[in-house]
Amino acid sequence: MSSNSADGDDAFERLLAHLERQLDFESSYYNESYLDRRISARMRRRDADSYDAYLDLVRSDPEEPTALLDSLSINVTSFYRNPEAWEPIREVLREVTSGRGRTTVWSAPCSDGREPYSVAMLALDDDEVSTRSLNILGTDINADVLERAREGVYHTTKTRDVAEELEPLDDAAAYVERDGDQFAVRDEVKDLVTFEQHDLIADEPKRNVDLVLCRNLLIYINAESKRAVVDTVLSSLRDGGYLVIGMTETLPRESRPQVETVDKRRRVYQRA
Numbered sequence: 001m002s003s004n005s006a007d008g009d010d011a012f013e014r015l016l017a018h019l020e021r022q023l024d025f026e027s028s029y030y031n032e033s034y035l036d037r038r039i040s041a042r043m044r045r046r047d048a049d050s051y052d053a054y055l056d057l058v059r060s061d062p063e064e065p066t067a068l069l070d071s072l073s074i075n076v077t078s079f080y081r082n083p084e085a086w087e088p089i090r091e092v093l094r095e096v097t098s099g100r101g102r103t104t105v106w107s108a109p110c111s112d113g114r115e116p117y118s119v120a121m122l123a124l125d126d127d128e129v130s131t132r133s134l135n136i137l138g139t140d141i142n143a144d145v146l147e148r149a150r151e152g153v154y155h156t157t158k159t160r161d162v163a164e165e166l167e168p169l170d171d172a173a174a175y176v177e178r179d180g181d182q183f184a185v186r187d188e189v190k191d192l193v194t195f196e197q198h199d200l201i202a203d204e205p206k207r208n209v210d211l212v213l214c215r216n217l218l219i220y221i222n223a224e225s226k227r228a229v230v231d232t233v234l235s236s237l238r239d240g241g242y243l244v245i246g247m248t249e250t251l252p253r254e255s256r257p258q259v260e261t262v263d264k265r266r267r268v269y270q271r272a
């Protein structure tokens, strides 16, 4: 921590406790030095000279909690994030929807819903993917992002261009209704997706999932939490089910015997 004093430690803990209560943010999953670096950067930006002063700001300025979570990169997401990862995802979707039974795709964590909606739009857009028995589940630990996910309305801002995010689709207008800077996901897409609060570390695994997208959480958490998340998602897969992680992420060494690598660079694995 940047302050060595006991007061500084207490104030840092008070700040983390507040983030936990108000923002569903489980600070124990993260490295403390990582948290401190990012929080201190926000404090400098906002001219807060102590953790307590910053806590006041987080309490009084409704924009600050989101800015802080963004700076921790924790809720950041986009439609078709890392577009090249979506080519193998398309192939897997074609395969897992080709049988007669029902297909379950789990976006875990899904943040504000753009990842599971990307899956739904890709499925609707591709003639070789059957949506007849397709269920897409989006889960996240954070109740606020899930509320936004259920609304399915996104805005272009100074830092995020939603039209650009949707470029991998030939005809985004078929799936998203645009009104200026606002983009509302159409009902046909929403109908394929359900959302639910779920903690990948503390809650039970799911069952018989055909494909899990577990992208861009492992990079932020400590080794023990990472093992717990990967255990949860691997034990949720049916035999032969697929796991895709983020392109800059790695599986813990102990989990590797449980999977076969399908696409090393784009991080696609299959449960052995």
Ligand SMILES: C[S@@+](CC[C@H](N)C(=O)[O-])C[C@H]1O[C@@H](n2cnc3c(N)ncnc32)[C@H](O)[C@@H]1O
Pocket (backbone or CB within 6 Å): 026, 029, 073, 074, 075, 076, 077, 078, 081, 108, 109, 110, 111, 112, 115, 139, 140, 141, 142, 145, 198, 199, 200, 201, 202, 214, 215, 216, 217, 246
């Ligand atoms: C950076 S986003 C990733 C979203 C999406 N998968 C993507 O790649 O764009 C990370 C998400 O993980 C969620 N999260 C953090 N800890 C979690 C946990 N233990 N269980 C479930 N979700 C968690 C956060 O709330 C956040 O929405």
